[in-house]
Amino acid sequence: MSTSKSARAISLETLIKVLQDKSYSNISLNNSLSHSNLSIADQNLATKIVYGTIQYRLFLEYQLKGLVRTKLTEKYLKPLLLMSLYQIIFLDKVPNRAVLDEANKLAKQFGKHHSSGYRVVNGILRSFIRRGVQLPDPKNEVEYLSIKESMPEWLVKYFINNWGIDRTKNLLTSINEPAKNSVRISSLCDREKVFDQLKAEGYNPEWSKLSENDAILSHGGISQSDLFKRGELTIQDEAASLVVESFDFDSQKEHILDACSAPGGKTVQMAENIAEGDVTALDIHEKKLHLVKENAKRMNVADKVVTKACDARKVQDIFKQGEFTKILVDAPCSGLGLLRRKPEIRYTKTERDLHNLQKIQLAILDSVSPLLKEDGELVYSTCSISVEEDEAVVKKFLKMHPNFELKPFATSKLESKTGMLKIMPDQDNNDGFFIAKFKMRG
Template sequence: MSSKNPRRAAFEILLRIEKEKSFADILIDHELSKDMIKGADRGLLTELVYGVLRRQGTLDHIIGQFSTQRTDKLELYVLLLLRLGLYQCFFLDRVPVSAAVNETVKLAKELAPRASGFINAILRNADRNRDNISYPDRAENPVGYLAVRYSHPAWLTKQWCDQLGVDGAEELAAAMSEPPPFTIRVNTLRTSREALMARLTEEGINCSATRWSPDGVRLNQSGLISRLPSFRDGLFTVQDESSQLAPLFLSPEKGDRVLDACAAPGGKTTQIAQLMGDTGEIYACDVNHKKLRLIKETCDRLGITTVRTFTMDANAPSPAIKDVTFQRILVDAPCSGLGVIRRNPEGKWSKSPDDLLPQARTQVSILENLCKYLDKQGTLVYATCSTSVQENEYVVDTFLREHPEFVAEDLRTLFPEFAPLFTERGFFRSWPHRDGMDGFFAARLNKIK
C-alpha cells in the first residue's frame, strides 16, 4: 500500500474542520485508520493538526505582519498552507526551517500553484525577521497580548483576566496552548492502581499516579492505547483526572438507583458503577442514541452489568423513567467546553461569548426537568467542563432561586482532602495551570424537602 504525505493529510483535515466544523480527533483517527501514514509520520500528522489549531491566533498574527493582504481576505487554501508552514518554522523544533519552507512550498505548488511564490516569500521573510515581530503591549493591552501570544480569542482572555487577574490569566492561557496530559482510570472491579501501573510498565508504558484522583494514572503517551493487552483486558478506561472527581462528589452507595444524564461516552457512568461495586441500578441516558453504543461497549469491556442505557432529552420528561426516582443524579451538562479547549482546540475558534447565555438557559432547563426525579434527601451533582461563571455559578444560583427545596452543600466540609480544589462557596473548580487537569466545575445539591 502506498504511503501518504502527512503534511498533505494535515492540510486536508484542517480544510474539513474549516468547512464542515468537524472534530479534529475524529478526522485524525479516521485518517490514521487507513494505515497509509507510517511510523513517525503518524505523530507528525497529529502534531501538525493540533498544533496549528492551538496556535492559530498567533500564526494569523504573524501572517498579518508580513502579508500585504489582510489575513481574513486570504484564500482559505493559502491561509491554511501558511499556517502549516509557519507552525513548523516557529513551534516545531525537530523540523529544520528549510525543510518546513520547502515542503510547504512543494505542497502549495500542488494545491495553490498561483500562490506558491507568495507563500514562499511570506515564510522566508517571517523566518528572517522573527525577532522583529511586534505584539500587543502587555501592560497597556493585556487582553490583546494574551490573545495573540498564547493564541486564544480575545473575548476568552478577557474572561480569564476578569476571573484570575492578568498574571493568573497568563498562566492559564499558556497552559491552554499546550498538549493536555493523558490520563486513565483504573477499573477497580478488576485490579488496583498499583497493579495496573506495574502491568503498564511491563507493557513499556511510563506512568505515574495522579495527585487527586485515587484511581487515576497519568501516561507519558497517548498513541495506540487501545492496542495494549491491559486495555483489551478491561483494566482501565481513558478519563481526565478532573472528570474522575465528579462521581466521587456524588458519593453513590451500594444498592443505589442512580441517573447519569448526558452520559456518553460513559466514563463517569462506569466510574459510578465501580464506586457501587457494580450493584444497584444505573440509568445512563443521552440525547444521541448512537452514542449509547459507546457506553455499552465500555461497560462490556470493563465487565460492568448494572448499567441500562436509553435515549433521553434531558430537557424534557421521558416515558422511560416516568415512574422512577433516584437517590443520586449526575448532570454532566452540555456546555461550551471552554475548560477542555487544549483537547479540542478547534472549538475555541467557533465559539463566541453570545453562545454562553443560551447554553446557560439550556443547563437550567435540564436541572428543572431532572430535579423532580430525585428522592427526598437525594443528591444531585451538577457538572460542566467549562471555565465560564455564566455556565456554572450563574446556573446553580438561578436554579436554587426557583427551588427552595434544594440547598448547595459545601464540598469543603464533605471532602476536606480536596480542599485546595474548592472555591470560597464550596464548589469544585479545577484550573489546568494550577491543578494539572482540565478546567472543570461541580456543585453538589441536596433535596431537603
C-alpha cells in the same frame, strides 16, 4: 485515500477540512490517519502540526501581516502557510530549509494546474524567516495577550474580569501546554497491579494528584493495549474522575440516573462503584448511546447499565418522582475547561453561548430534580470554567428549588466544605471542571 501520503500532506488535508470546511479536527485527523500507513513517529508529527496550527491560529495569522500581498484564492494556501509557520516557529528540531522544501512540494501537489501558489508560499515564508516573529504593543494588554497566547479578545477580557490580569496570564500559558495522558483505573481491578503493568509496558505512569484511581502516562497509545481492551482502565482526565467520586456510595441498592451520559465515561465509573442496582444512561441521540453501550461492555459493567434515548428536559414523561437514589447531570456546556485538549473551542464559542447554555442547564436540573429520592444525592457538573455555567447555575437552581441545598463532599484526595468544587486549567495542567452536590433539605 492513497496510503502514500506524507505526514505533512495529511496535516494539510486535515487543516483544509477544519479551517475552510469547519470540520471537527479530531474526527478529520483520526479518519485520515486510519487510512494511512504512516509510522507512529509520522502520525505523531501530523497530530502535532494539526493541533498546534489550530491552537496558535490567531498568533500565526498575525505573523502573515505585511507579508501577504496578493489574495490567497486557492483554499489550500492559507492552511499551508499557517502550518509552515507553526513548524518554523515551534518545532525546533525541524530545519527551516526542510519546512520550505516540504511547503513547495505540497503547494505543487495541492495547487491547480499551472498554479503559481508554490512561488507565493516560498516568497512569504522566506520573508517571514528574514523578519521574524512580531507581536502587538504590550501596553495594550488584551490585544497583546490575545495574539501572544492565540486566544480571542472576548475570552481574554472574560478571564481578566473574573480572575484578574496575573491569573489570566497563568491560565493562558497553561492552556497552551500539551494535555496530559490521563487514565482511570477501573474500581473493579487491583489498581497497584494495573499500575505495575503500565510500568512494565513502558508508559512510565505517575499517580494523579487529584484522584487515587488515575495515573498520568508519559505517552499515548494506551487504547491499543490489552489493559484498555480488557477494561482494566479507560482514558479519562483526572478532573473528570472527581465527578463520580463526589457521590457517597454505600451498600444500598442503587438506582442511578445519568441524565446526559454519552460517551459513557462517568456512567461506567458509577456502575463500577455499586454493589447492587443499575445506572440508567440517557442521551438525546440514540446513536450516541451506542458509545455508552460499547464503553459499558468493554469496562465489564454492561449488566448494570440501561440506556434510553431521551431529552433530559422531558424525563418526567418517562420516570416517576423519587425514583432515583442518585442523579448525575454532567450538563451540555461550552467546554471552556477543555481549551487545552480541544483547541478549536476557543474560536467557535461566544459569550452569548454561555447564557444560552445556562438556560439549557437549568432546564435539565429543573426537570430531573423531582426524580430524586428524599435522602438521595444530585450532582451537577460541567467541563467549563465560566461563572455563568457554574456558580450562577447553582445560585439560580437553589432559588428555584428552595427544597434543595448544597452538600459538602470529599473525593479521594480533595474536600469541598461548600458543596462546590472548581478545578482550573492552571492547577497542575488539568482539564477545567466544576462540580456541585445537592441534597434535599431535611
